[in-house]
Amino acid sequence: MTEREGAPAEERETVATSQGDARITWHRAARPYAVLAAGHGAGGGIEARDLVALAAALPPQGVTVALVEQPWRVAGKKVAPAPRTLDAAWTALWPALAREGLPVAASGRSAGARVACRTAKGLGAAAVVALSFPLHPPGKPEKSRADELLGAGVPTLVVQGGRDPFGRPGEFPAPVAPVEVPYGDHGFAVPKRAPVTQEAALALLTGTVADWLAATLKP
Numbered sequence: 001m002t003e004r005e006g007a008p009a010e011e012r013e014t015v016a017t018s019q020g021d022a023r024i025t026w027h028r029a030a031r032p033y034a035v036l037a038a039g040h041g042a043g044g045g046i047e048a049r050d051l052v053a054l055a056a057a058l059p060p061q062g063v064t065v066a067l068v069e070q071p072w073r074v075a076g077k078k079v080a081p082a083p084r085t086l087d088a089a090w091t092a093l094w095p096a097l098a099r100e101g102l103p104v105a106a107s108g109r110s111a112g113a114r115v116a117c118r119t120a121k122g123l124g125a126a127a128v129v130a131l132s133f134p135l136h137p138p139g140k141p142e143k144s145r146a147d148e149l150l151g152a153g154v155p156t157l158v159v160q161g162g163r164d165p166f167g168r169p170g171e172f173p174a175p176v177a178p179v180e181v182p183y184g185d186h187g188f189a190v191p192k193r194a195p196v197t198q199e200a201a202l203a204l205l206t207g208t209v210a211d212w213l214a215a216t217l218k219p
Contacts, residue, residue, distance in 0.1 A: 017092035019085055020071030024096060027067070029059040034217045035104045036129065036209070037066045037097045039090065039112030042080035045073050048109055049198075050131050050159075050188050050205055057206035063213055066097055068112075086115050094123045103127075103217045110134050110166070110186065114148055121153030127216050128156040129209055132186050133178075135167025146173050157212045159205055161185050179208045 011026040025046060036058060040046050046067040055065045071089050072081055080086065098104050103126035106116035113130035120128045136143050149156065150173070158176055160169045161184025169178040181201050183194040190201045 013096065014074075015093040015096050017071060017089045019081075019089040019092070021074050022071050022089055022093045023069040023074050024093065025055075025067045025069075027055040027059050027065040029062050029064045031062060032059075032064040032100075032102055033062045033219060034126070034213060035064045035066055035097060035100070035102050036107050036213065037068060037094075037104055038129075038131075039068045039070065039108035039115055040073065041108075041110030041112055041132070043110070044187075045069060048187065049202065050109055053202040053206050054209060058210055058213075061210050061214070062218070063210070064100075064102070068093065068097075068108075080111060083111075083114065083118070086111065087119050090115050090119055091123060094119075098124070105129050105213060105217065107131065114145065117148045117152040117156070121151075125154055127154050127213070128152045129213070130156060130158045131205075132161060132164060132188065133158055133167065134186075135171060138165040141171065146176075149176060155216050157209065157216075159208055161188050181205055 013024045015022045038051055046069055051067055058065050105127040106120045106125035107129035108116045109131040113133045116128050135145055158178040160178040162180050162182045164186045166186050169180040172178050181188055181204055182196050183190040184201055190196055190198050
């Protein structure tokens with residue numbers, strides 16, 4: 001059962017799952033050829049700068065963006081649950097993301113990227129866009145999560161900050177070749193002293209995703 005509200009340009013939809021209510025904020029393209037369904041990380045919500053930038057940049061280029069808030073976040077909790085719980089909620093809300101019959105690219109940042117990778121093949125996702133994939137905990141490269149990324153089973157794009165402590169671009173195993181956002185941290189923030197502006201960093205991110213989705217999913 002779903003409940004909708006809001007203006008067509010930014011439509012909010014509540015989706016009941018066994019883990020509690022999830023929420024989708026739709027940013028619709030006028031003539032979409034695909035949907036990018038993006039989940040947030042374990043330490044923040046859909047207000048993350050990369051998700052906000054994608055929601056603004058992609059609809060004019062034919063991609064509807066669905067920003068997904070997990071039930072724990074909707075309920076106001078501050079600590080994310082176990083991966084299996086995140087996966088269960090994402091799986092339960094997937095029909096709402098796919099109901100328009102368009103190819104859906106599963107996406108997310110950090111923990112959300114892990115969810116997208118773990119569930120993509122089973123849900124029939126057309127592709128995965130992994131933002132700031134947490135390859136390992138900071139300072140613990142031996143605890144790799146590369147198997148989740150390599151096991152996505154669908155075309156996968158990884159966009160990674162050049163100084164991300166959860167995994168710098170050069171740390172990823174072949175055949176993964178992340179697109180680097182120079183000087184970006186785990187949230188794609190760049191230092192004020194960097195030769196790349198914050199605006200330019202986000203433009204690189206959104207342009208990369210838009211071009212890749214068009215090459216991968218556009219008829």
